[in-house]
Amino acid sequence: MDYFKKYVLVIVAAVGIFLSLIFYLVNIPKSREANFIERTALSVLTPAMMPVQKTSLYFRGAWDEYINLVNVRRENTKLQDKIKELNNEILAGKETQQANVRLAKLLEMKGSIKATTLTATVIGEDVSSWFSTIIIDRGSSSGLKEGMAVVAAEGVVGQIVKVSSSSSRVLLLTDHASGIAATIQRSRARGVVKGKGEGLCSLEFTTREEDVKVGDIVITSGIGGIFMKGLPIGEVTMVRRGEYGIFQTVTIRPAVNSSHLEEVLVVLRGGYE
Amino acid sequence: MSRSSFLIFVAAVFVSILMQTTFLTVFLTSPFKPDLLLVILVFIALRSSYEVGTPAAWMLGLLKDVFGGLYLGLNGFTFLIIFLIIKGMADRLYAESCFLFVFAVMGATLACVSGNLLLLVFTNTPGIAYSIGNNLIPHLLANAFAASLVALIPGFTEDEDLA
Numbered sequence: 437m438d439y440f441k442k443y444v445l446v447i448v449a450a451v452g453i454f455l456s457l458i459f460y461l462v463n464i465p466k467s468r469e470a471n472f473i474e475r476t477a478l479s480v481l482t483p484a485m486m487p488v489q490k491t492s493l494y495f496r497g498a499w500d501e502y503i504n505l506v507n508v509r510r511e512n513t514k515l516q517d518k519i520k521e522l523n524n525e526i527l528a529g530k531e532t533q534q535a536n537v538r539l540a541k542l543l544e545m546k547g548s549i550k551a552t553t554l555t556a557t558v559i560g561e562d563v564s565s566w567f568s569t570i571i572i573d574r575g576s577s578s579g580l581k582e583g584m585a586v587v588a589a590e591g592v593v594g595q596i597v598k599v600s601s602s603s604s605r606v607l608l609l610t611d612h613a614s615g616i617a618a619t620i621q622r623s624r625a626r627g628v629v630k631g632k633g634e635g636l637c638s639l640e641f642t643t644r645e646e647d648v649k650v651g652d653i654v655i656t657s658g659i660g661g662i663f664m665k666g667l668p669i670g671e672v673t674m675v676r677r678g679e680y681g682i683f684q685t686v687t688i689r690p691a692v693n694s695s696h697l698e699e700v701l702v703v704l705r706g707g708y709e
Numbered sequence: 710m711s712r713s714s715f716l717i718f719v720a721a722v723f724v725s726i727l728m729q730t731t732f733l734t735v736f737l738t739s740p741f742k743p744d745l746l747l748v749i750l751v752f753i754a755l756r757s758s759y760e761v762g763t764p765a766a767w768m769l770g771l772l773k774d775v776f777g778g779l780y781l782g783l784n785g786f787t788f789l790i791i792f793l794i795i796k797g798m799a800d801r802l803y804a805e806s807c808f809l810f811v812f813a814v815m816g817a818t819l820a821c822v823s824g825n826l827l828l829l830v831f832t833n834t835p836g837i838a839y840s841i842g843n844n845l846i847p848h849l850l851a852n853a854f855a856a857s858l859v860a861l862i863p864g865f866t867e868d869e870d871l872a
Binding site: 559560561562563564565566567569571597598607611612613630631632633634695 | 729731740746777
């Protein structure tokens, strides 16, 4: 009895292994059909399997999504950087395109001026609020002198008033101190275009009898020798003839919008010595 | 004036001119462009001595004339007068007050405009009075706003050594 007790574990294990082998061998021919044990186990466990499976799937999905989100975040950052890069390229492209259009117009104007011209870039504006001047990046080292005319693709910009070695100040057409001899293109009526401030000019010393109408184009008359004849100054926007007085009041909108000016042409002719 | 104060002054003037000629002009229309040199002038008038402030005020005005307008000396004269007026009163006031600074800048703006108008009598620019009058209120407000921003700079209320 003691012997049996001593080896019971081994005996039970051996019998178990043997029985399981027998069970396996018996079931080999019925491998394609469920037996009672299989059916019972399936029936009992299947209802519990579904929610567990769903929960597992949920957690797996959550995990995958989390991992994916980490990747998506990285990818998103990368894509955003790429978008910024592409946007910058698009902006640079548009800027180049616009500069090209502006320079082409300027070149056209340069061709129409029968004098040597020099291209300059606008680098600054007047520090005060009631004077209209701009600063350009060319000075006496480029041959500029006070009194030289400055034009843009659309027409007259103004006149150089202060020159340093590498920059100059240009008195705009719209400044109160500016005055340019002008002619109405259609009727050839003469006058002096003076700045009114706030981006407008007036045609002065034009007698009441002269034919001036709204929409008329005002050009330089060439009198005075600073501006060449025929350069566009602006368009007449208002004509008023009072009951009394010798002259009529004519308001002009300049052809050049000085607040959007980027490149100008300096006519290298004349100037004060 | 100590060396560091001098360097800060020069840097402030340099930055102000650059801001007014290039940076601010891109974003602000002319009447809303603050006169930063005038703000610096008022600061000097409230904080510095006569010996340092008088030539500095005149130089600031000249710098303004170099980068604006046509008449060199117009603002030089105006700035000098404004400096002397504010300086004459500053000793009797609490010069470190932010409110005083903003009001002094507004007063200085009006004085500058008046001075410019009086001096421009000598030039042939009759229409400028209209432009100045038209732009005065936005310019005044822009200067006051700029002054209030300056007053927010840390250390503004401390009595710095500008003498």
